[in-house]
Amino acid sequence: MSWIAIGLIVVGLYFLVVGSIGMLRLPDVFSRAHALSLTDSLGALFVLVGLAVYEGFTTNFLRIIVVLALIYLLNPVIAHATVRAAYRSGLRPGKGGDQ
Amino acid sequence: MRILTAVILFALWLVLSSTFDLAHVAAGAVVAVLIAWMNPALPHMRRLSWPAAIAYQPWLLGRILKSGLHVSRLILDPKLPIAPKLISHQTSLRSDGELVALGNSITLTPGTITVEVAPGELIVHAIDEESGKDLLDGRFEAKISGVFAGQEDRR
Numbered sequence: 001m002s003w004i005a006i007g008l009i010v011v012g013l014y015f016l017v018v019g020s021i022g023m024l025r026l027p028d029v030f031s032r033a034h035a036l037s038l039t040d041s042l043g044a045l046f047v048l049v050g051l052a053v054y055e056g057f058t059t060n061f062l063r064i065i066v067v068l069a070l071i072y073l074l075n076p077v078i079a080h081a082t083v084r085a086a087y088r089s090g091l092r093p094g095k096g097g098d099q
Numbered sequence: 100m101r102i103l104t105a106v107i108l109f110a111l112w113l114v115l116s117s118t119f120d121l122a123h124v125a126a127g128a129v130v131a132v133l134i135a136w137m138n139p140a141l142p143h144m145r146r147l148s149w150p151a152a153i154a155y156q157p158w159l160l161g162r163i164l165k166s167g168l169h170v171s172r173l174i175l176d177p178k179l180p181i182a183p184k185l186i187s188h189q190t191s192l193r194s195d196g197e198l199v200a201l202g203n204s205i206t207l208t209p210g211t212i213t214v215e216v217a218p219g220e221l222i223v224h225a226i227d228e229e230s231g232k233d234l235l236d237g238r239f240e241a242k243i244s245g246v247f248a249g250q251e252d253r254r
Binding site: 014015018019021022025026028030031033034035037038040041042045059062063066072073075076077079080083084087092093 | 111114115117160163164167170171174175179181183184185202203204206207208209210211212213214215222224226
């Protein structure tokens with residue numbers, strides 16, 4: 001059981017690391033938001049599911065499921081609010097960066 | 100519908116508190132019933148078809164996984180082959196619930212982010228051609244209109 005958990009958490013860490021690299025490499029606020037959604041949806045998903053598997057079926061397992069559900073509902077809203085604010089203040093995507 | 104809200108709120112209370120003595124459980128039950136009684140049900144929740152909503156989740160997860168791998172390949176590529184652009188996405192969906200579900204699903208999928216929402220039109224930012232193409236096949240719309248296919252006045 002704990003090996004499955006370790007495997008899931010390692011996969012989650014892969015996405016968290018790639019998302020962080022993307023945060024540094026990508027040029028503007030819009031494409032950086034994509035790196036954010038990578039860490040949110042896949043990184044957090046695999047790490048939390050790994051923890052849930054490790055925990056077994058206890059109340060902590062159910063709490064992790066609640067956290068997962070909240071992340072799935074709220075993180076897209078945050079990402080959307082961020083890029084919409086950027087869009088409305090006049091930023092447009094481009095490969096050259098936003099300076 | 101309000102009974103369902105109360106039951107869900109009470110279950111959430113039990114999970115979060117996980118103290119099962121009389122005082123805690125009773126307090127949770129009273130508060131759950133009070134909140135459910137004070138708040139009218141959201142109109143689009145009545146149209147939600149639960150089997151379709153549950154079947155939608157694994158499908159969306161598969162889609163997230165596929166495009167997540169694609170975006171992580173883009174980020175790790177030394178040449179960084181991105182081609183970000185804004186797409187105006189015409190949609191047949193009109194109601195608030197459907198638009199929220201569509202916009203949230205698009206944003207959750209790595210590689211696409213909803214920038215602006217209006218009935219019938221979404222402005223979507225795609226990180227490259229392939230991520231943008233995923234949107235055009237209209238499968239999001241087909242699935243989501245199935246999720247909200249229930250009767251308007253079911254309670």
